Each structure stands twice: as C-alpha cells, then as structure tokens.
Amino acid sequence: MPRFAFLAFFLAVLVTGPTAQPSGARSLMVVTVQNRGKITIELQSAKAPNTTAHVAKLAESKFYDGQKFFKVVKKPRPFLIQTGDPGSRTKSMDDPSLGTGGSGKTVPFEDSGLPNVEGAVGLSTRPNDRDSGDSQFYILLGPARFLDGSYTVFGRVIEGMDVVRAVELGDVVVSVTIVRG
Numbered sequence: 096m097p098r099f100a101f102l103a104f105f106l107a108v109l110v111t112g113p114t115a116q117p118s119g120a121r122s123l124m125v126v127t128v129q130n131r132g133k134i135t136i137e138l139q140s141a142k143a144p145n146t147t148a149h150v151a152k153l154a155e156s157k158f159y160d161g162q163k164f165f166k167v168v169k170k171p172r173p174f175l176i177q178t179g180d181p182g183s184r185t186k187s188m189d190d191p192s193l194g195t196g197g198s199g200k201t202v203p204f205e206d207s208g209l210p211n212v213e214g215a216v217g218l219s220t221r222p223n224d225r226d227s228g229d230s231q232f233y234i235l236l237g238p239a240r241f242l243d244g245s246y247t248v249f250g251r252v253i254e255g256m257d258v259v260r261a262v263e264l265g266d267v268v269v270s271v272t273i274v275r276g
Contacts, residue, residue: 120275121137121276122137122138122147122273122274122275122276123136123137123253123275124138124150124151124271124272125270125271125273126159126255126270126271127268127269127271128164128266128268129268130266131261131262132255132258132261133255134234134252134258134259135253135254135255136216136250136252136253137250137251137253138150138151138250138273139207139209139248139249142205142208142209142249143205143248143249145202145203146202146205146207146247147249147250149200149202150230150232150249151273153230154271154272155273157270158181158230158271159179159268159270159271160268160269161184161269162178162179162180162181162183162267162268163184164177164178164183164262164265165177165178165180165183165188165193165265166194167262167263167264168236169236172237173236174235174236174239175233175235175236175239176233176259176262177194177219177232178231178232179219179229179232180193180194180195180196180197180230180231181198181230183196188264194219197229198229198230200229201227201228201229202218202228202247204220204225204226204228204247205247206244206247207247207248209248209249209251210238210240210243210248211235211238211240211242211243211246211248212239213235213236213256214234214251214252214253214256215234215239215250216232216233216234216235216250216251217232217233217235217247217248217249218231218232218249219231219232219246220246225245225246225247228246228247234259236259236260
C-alpha cells in the first residue's frame with residue numbers, strides 16, 4: 096500500500112473513531128420485561144437520528160432499568176403499551192402524575208415518515224406539543240394511523256410481539272440494552 100493511501104486510511108480511522116458504524120449498520124434495542132421475555136426493536140437511526148441517539152443514550156445509562164409499564168391500553172381494542180417515566184419505579188400505577196416524568200431533555204419532532212402500525216415504536220409527547228418528546232416511548236398493539244405526523248416513530252418490533260401483547264400494567268422493565276452491528 097503506498098504511503099499516501101496508508102496515511103489517508105489511518106486518518107479516516109482516527110477521525111471517525113472506533114464507535115463509528117459502517118453505512119447500513121443496524122442498531123437494536125432489547126427490552127427485557129420481568130416474567131415476560133424480550134422485545135427486540137430495530138432502531139430507525141437514519142430516519143430519526145436525534146430520537147434514536149437520545150433513547151440509546153438513556154438506555155446505555157440504565158435510565159429505563161427498573162421502570163414499569165405505566166400505560167397499557169388493550170380495550171376496547173388493542174392500542175399500546177408505554178414506559179419511560181422514572182416515577183413508575185415508586186409510584187402506584189393509578190397515580191395521576193404518571194406519564195409526566197422524564198429525563199429532563201427533550202427531542203424535537205422528527206418526521207421519520209414511518210407509519211404507526213402494529214409493532215411501531217414512537218416517542219411520547221405532552222398533549223399538543225410534538226416537540227416535547229423525552230424518555231417515554233410507546234409500542235403499538237395494533238394500527239393507529241391517526242397518530243401519524245404527531246409523534247416520532249423511531250423503531251419497530253422485529254421480535255417479541257408476543258411479549259408486547261402479554262405486557263400488563265405495572266410489569267417491570269429489567270433492562271434496555273442497545274446492540275450495534
């Protein structure tokens with residue numbers, strides 16, 4: 096290899112660093128639910144880069160570990176399950192303040208273009224403020240296209256929809272891990 100080519104290669108590695116992902120690399124988020132199993136979510140980093148980076152950073156800091164699913168809506172038709180409020184670790188599941196907590200850092204809405212269909216994972220927000228997403232996310236149990244354009248859809252379940260369907264109010268998130276590959 097000519098010296099110049101080696102130098103260019105060395106500089107490229109030095110600049111991008113060891114954590115840079117090759118183009119097309121896939122990131123997964125694995126949610127382990129106590130007594131239920133694992134939910135594997137493919138993160139859509141190319142379509143919602145700020146949202147996926149924020150959620151991944153929270154997961155890597157163990158922010159989600161020990162939290163509970165504080166919102167589970169299965170009737171009148173399957174709708175969604177939701178977690179990400181740190182207050183869910185200690186508060187009763189009927190506490191009206193659940194759903195208002197977060198990490199304290201918001202992420203503006205990203206129009207990923209992904210639809211709210213069964214297995215879609217989206218960033219929850221305060222009512223009428225799609226730029227207020229933080230740590231709370233939902234997983235859809237069925238199609239909810241009326242949500243399109245209001246919430247950032249940043250992932251989809253690729254394994255474990257049976258676990259998603261089995262989640263009940265108060266189920267504990269043992270861990271959320273990020274797998275890059």
